Amino acid sequence: MDYESVGPAALSRCLVVYPWTQRYFGNFGNLYNAAAIMGNPMVAKHGTTIIQGLERGVKNMDDIKETYAELSVLHSEKLRVDPDNFKLISDCLTIVVASQMGKAFTGEVQAALQKFLALVVFSLGRQYH
Numbered sequence: 001m002d003y004e005s006v007g008p009a010a011l012s013r014c015l016v017v018y019p020w021t022q023r024y025f026g027n028f029g030n031l032y033n034a035a036a037i038m039g040n041p042m043v044a045k046h047g048t049t050i051i052q053g054l055e056r057g058v059k060n061m062d063d064i065k066e067t068y069a070e071l072s073v074l075h076s077e078k079l080r081v082d083p084d085n086f087k088l089i090s091d092c093l094t095i096v097v098a099s100q101m102g103k104a105f106t107g108e109v110q111a112a113l114q115k116f117l118a119l120v121v122f123s124l125g126r127q128y129h
């Protein structure tokens with residue numbers, strides 16, 4: 001799997017499929033159409049940031065909630081990202097991983113991935129009130 005490309009591909013897909021998510025990236029320049037989004041270097045860079053954020057979760061599997069406490073506060077209080085969007089990006093991540101893995105993306109792999117992502121989505125949403 002082309003691990004490096006998963007974050008950028010998932011974030012671009014999220015911005016294309018759910019265009020209202022673009023509102024948080026007003027400083028990212030041209031998001032005019034799918035081609036512009038896919039080729040936008042700031043989108044790619046932020047996709048990598050998201051993957052690095054997920055890596056921290058993988059490395060702290062026994063304490064995911066605590067790992068994301070600070071990021072949850074940031075997304076809630078400073079960035080004001082609607083927490084519904086965490087589910088949207090996690091669906092895009094699943095689809096990108098599935099398309100890259102092809103037949104190797106078995107039900108067991110999907111189950112493990114979605115269990116992990118659901119925990120991340122839950123943890124990122126925890127500091128919202």
Ligand code: ZNH
Pocket residue numbers: 021024025046049050051052053054071074075079081085086089090120124
């Ligand atoms: Zn986010 C940022 C992670 C989702 C929006 N993020 C961020 C960061 C990180 C993250 C790590 C960085 C921080 C600092 O700097 O400190 N995210 C993440 C994750 C996830 C996410 C892990 C899931 C999975 N986000 C998201 C979504 C959205 C967002 C869905 C929307 C739609 N973020 C955001 C923003 C920001 C961030 C806007 C800021 C950016 C800039 O650069 O400015």
